[in-house]
Amino acid sequence: MHTNKVRVRFAPSPTGGLHLGGVRTVLYNYLFARQHKGVFIVRIEDTDQSRFVPGAEEYIFNCLKWAGLEPDESVVQGGKYGPYRQSERKPLYRKYAEQLVADGHAYYAFDTPEELDKMRADFKTEQNPSPQYDQHIRGRMRNSLTLPPEEVKHLLDSGAPCVIRIKMPADEVVSFTDMIRGEVNFNTSVVDDKVLLKADGMPTYHLAVVADDYLMEITHAFRGEEWLPSAPVHVLLWKYLFGIDKMPQWAHLPLILGPNGKLSKRDGAKYGFPVFAMNWTDPKTNELTEGFKEKGFLPEAFINMLALLGWNDGTGQEIFTKDELIEKFSMERVHSGGAKFDYEKAKWFNHEWIKQSEPAKLRQQVKQVLAAKNIPAADDLLLDKVILLVKERCHLLTDFAEQAAFFFVAPETYDMDAVKPKWNESKQLFFTEIIRNFELAIVWNAPDLEHNFKEIAAANHLKPGEVLLPFRIMLVGGKFGPHVFDIATLLGKQETIRRIKHFLSLLQ
RNA sequence: GGCCCGUUGGUCAAGGGGUUAAGACGCAUCCCUUUCACGGAUGAAUCACGAGUUCGAUUCUCGUACGGGCUACCA
Structure with a gap:
């Protein structure tokens, strides 16, 4: 009956949202199992019937699916060691x-x-x-x-x-x-x-953890450090019941701390940053706690960040793909001290992942972000170009809403203060000439646009800098975004001219 | 209170007897960029404290302090 195959388990109790520490425990289990060509099991610890929370179990599996950390055996996947719910x-x-x-x-x-x-x-x-x-x-x-x-x-x-x-x-x-x-x-x-x-x-x-780890032939048991004080009970139980030689190898993971000690489910919303993997709505109070997914995190970045919270490979490398983590992770290099969670660093990880992602990979997620703001983005080719242009300034996927919106809909508001005080007759003339020039343009690309723009500026005795910012405001609405001629290129001739004209009319 | 675990810059951390004590985030300044970012550069630590071991301790040992966890018919 007994095999040498590595078998690990994550044993959550379905009582609410799945927080950072829980996902990291899942991650370490998953990485360890994959690295050793073993089996990763999820066992539901629902022995406390008074704490039953409807939907919590399904929610946990949704989180694992989003994070890409699905088990090999569980109530969902099935398996030969079931049932995987302790109540059963x-x-x-x-x-x-x-x-x-x-x-x-x-x-x-x-x-x-x-x-x-x-x-x-x-x-x-x-x-x-x-x-x-x-x-x-x-x-x-x-x-x-x-x-x-x-x-x-x-x-x-x-x-x-x-x-x-x-x-x-x-x-x-x-x-x-x-x-x-x-x-x-x-x-x-x-x-x-x-x-x-x-x-x-x-x-x-x-009792349950010992009996089930035995019955499910668990070889390595990873859990949070908060379990350390009761470890002697478990060790003794193994000794009395099954023999100490059969006991799995333990690893007690350091705690992930919030601003005031151990992260708790209760304080889910109070830190100013998410603690749950995904949105969680308390079925009793109907209170919604925002998750990392909805906040705009890429699962790859979320996992990467979590892996490095307590572990590193010693080389200074910080960005790892899941496959790299599987290859390089080792329990021996996990820190013993608790780590305070740094949301700024988490966003940096996400930013790095967004920057290095191909537009096509981000496309669906960006579409959702835009759709949530009622911004139509049906043209995938255009969308990809936009993503390529703006992704380096997006820390969260939700940042695409602001950074990409003006490519699809004209600005509703304009930063008039940046233009009006310095507006004058020669600028007015310059832009009317720009409109004429653009209307005659046969080719429409950034270098030519920029060349013409600067030439006309010089002819009007204007420094490029004097008219570049107004031009940006006309197209974007504010002082942000990629190079303005790249924007005009993507916007196209008609729309660019239309926006200049519209803005000029607003100035009247 | 007791027990357990921890302690290298604001945060994450490398290093484990002799080093100018890595790197990253964040911050500040500068460069690049006639927007915002990206990128680049520079700056900031008496390795919690006290003893001991040693020719020599950030690294080993012991204390102390501090932080955290546990102390339910919860997990």
Whole structure:
């Protein structure tokens, strides 16, 4: 049954938007799997039924699809290790928990939520603000370790609500080797008796992750650093249940920090930059949180940026294609320290990707951006030329709306302040002459246009600079855009003349 | 509070006993460009602090400080 094939998994709980850190975990899983010709699995961790959020699961897969990080096995792709949704695996877990009880590594606990609250309140001191259900406390609680066997049997038989807790050893050192951090040690004396199986029969993450990683033959397990403190529980579970030699290799990824510590789903919209891969609408509040996709990011750039957030190949190279990442990524070169997310740098990555993309590659996305602003761009040939001309000044795909619009529709407003104060009779004459000259033009290209333009300017005793800016405003509406003669070329003879005439009429 | 993880410029970071301590983002100035960008150039770090090991520590060890995470019948 066991193979040597690399099998990794991303195990999200479908409770809301998929944020940066989640996508990066997916990415590292994906890259690792591809590099080792292994299998990438997505397993849905939906054991907490109270946190079910409709649509969240589908949303996650949409994000993965957009990012180009689709799994080989999952609820969508299927596979031989299913079901891939833990809620559908519910019957599998109980036997492992019971086995642990039978082996003396776990016990039944009958404490009610109220009793647990009371315990926490009673034992709370300044020295110990959050008392745990651990070896010091379990002797005072209602569980199969403290209750007489007959009573335990009675409670069990009568179906009294009960959980199964791991019985942490009194004083053992649990250690394992993390692929990023090296050897990590914990003393079991300070780890609490985590619940393994909940009263509703569902496993907690702790039991589920171990059982499913075993059942799905996971060879390498990557997750966020926030899981490090509970790693000893998982290591012990592996030891008790399946043998430590079968345990996957762990890598605890450094956290991606926001301005105030760990990025959280809750604060999704409050940072001034996106944290989710794609737009997420909370089904309860109907609140929309903007995603990187909708903000105007290219998936290639998004992935590239995420890969470099915590990893680099040591050469200084920053722009990587997905294939390059697959080839060069290594878990050993992942940083151990958390990284503060820098939105400016993220935009730089996107800019780089836009600049080096062929117009045809950007065409559909740019079309969508323009369509959203009701700007028609049906002519692909024209659109491609426009994209080529303006892409270097677009950091986000949405920037194309401003940078490309005037090629398709005449400006609605003009920066009059840049023209009017310096307008005079000779400029007026110059542009009427330009119109005549353009109307007679047989060839229509940038060099000839520029040549004629400057020659006429000289004949009118005008410096080119005096009339270049007004000309730009006439065509574009503002002080921006590519070289003005390139714009006129693409606009075409009729439209260029039309815009000059129109602007001249506005000046009257 | 306890436990765990971290700490090289504002941010991402290379380097892991002897270096002028890379590079990128951002910022500033300049060049190019009679718009805006692109491109190019230049500028900015006593490697958190204190001990120790050493001929020599940014690099190794230990403390301290600071930052972060965890401390639920959530993941």
